[in-house]
Amino acid sequence: MNHANAMPDIAEDEAPSDQLAEIAMPFRTPAGVLFAEVMQDGHSEIWPINGDKFAELIQRLQRKETGQIFPKKDLTRFIDTLKAEAQFGDVVEDVHLRVARAADRIYIDLCDPDWRVIEIDATGWRILEHSPIRFRRTAGMLPLPDPVPSGSLDALWDFLRIDDPGERLLVIAHLLGTLAGVQPFPLLYLFGSQGTAKTTATEILGSLVDPRVSGVRSMPKSERDLFLAAQHGHLLTFDNVSTITHSMSDALCRLATGATFATRKNYSDADEVYLSACNPIICNGIGHSFVRPDLADRTITVTLSKVPDDERQPHAAVMRAFEAARPSLLGALCAALSTGLGRQNSIAQSTPLPRMADFALWGIACEPAYAKEEGAFLSAYQRNIRQINEATIDEDPLAPRICEILARRDIWEGTATRLDETLRGTSSLPVPQDWPRSARLLSDHLRRIAPALSRIGISLRFDRRGHGRERIIRLCREEL
Known part of the structure; x- marks a missing residue:
């Protein structure tokens, strides 16, 4: 592209809307967050307008097309114009992180450089080169592999030491609920003594559906930090949770169910920032930490078995084997999601549902893809609830x-x-x-x-x- 067709500076007497259409399409979310859809290398990308990363993107595109960059004042004026168009224009769109539901379809962002997505409906799944859903990305998000068909979810138990067949069903149901965005989300707690590979198990489950550079993290110290973490990842994974304060227990309940946290902007002025989130969570620990009744009602507890010394492998070897299996495992999850979409409207509610009723119904809808017997999932879930209730009483x-x-x-x-x-x-x-x-x-x-x-x-x-x-x-x- 020559200078005549390159991204021009925004001059005082030029119509900015014409030039914006060539560079970026600004819009806002229903919550008022400003974004721009930018065309790059034959695909569209979604970027928040506020922040240094977007300014760097504009400069990179300008340099790629013209060999030059915007002067600082022109860049500032250009971005300010985009903000005004986004804030006061007519385009209002939802933006999603990793997972989205749209009508009778599920979309999963592969988070690869080409911004491809997996589309799942009742007939199956496929990879789309261009996403009909606006996905945003945050620092530290890693790509998912291209799923491979005809995989089996039984391969997951080569990496997780879970002996109870019912608890295996609950883990798979939690993964399916995470990928389907079924809210509210139950919290999955991996319970085990030393030597049960709790951290590795949590890392594997997180990498299977929402891999991140940060991997498994420690539990945040405050509700504000928890809701901030929820803005940057779909699935939150926390390691070695020993004790849960009453305030953090309430915060985890709010996050699993969906809530908004209000805080002062930058801790320095009277303006408030609202952090809305509803996220699936996986934690691990040695003790019965999730026994406060309201949190226990939202928790699935799974017991990990100790890894025998003669079967223990270096972490790098385990993760290499998991990476090789990950495409087929993701393909099996996509197939199960398709089963759920095909059955979700025909599930007869024959028995009373537990508190996390939406999760229970979704687990039942997907059940033929991962359970050998009808009713096995709900039976395992109800048994798990009773066991957690007993632990709540005891503690x-x-x-x-x-x-x-x-x-x-x-x-x-x-x-x-x-x-x-x-x-x-x-x-x-x-x-x-x-x-x-x-x-x-x-x-x-x-x-x-x-x-x-x-x-x-x-x-x-x-x-x-x-x-x-x-x-x-x-x-x-x-x-x-």
């Missing part, structure tokens, strides 16, 4: 003592203060450090564990009685 400071009281009687009634005294007296052991420090906090804690108690046949009710309208707690043992 709770109050619940075991409540069970002990109701083992001797059918009903207990009284005030929160009296219940506190009664629970303290049921054991000679000192009360745990996380024991509620006041009657109000004890009542709040009871409300949180009420669903877990209900699943083992203990009902909880708060009443007000007498002239003083005294609040009475009623615990009752019921038949399941």
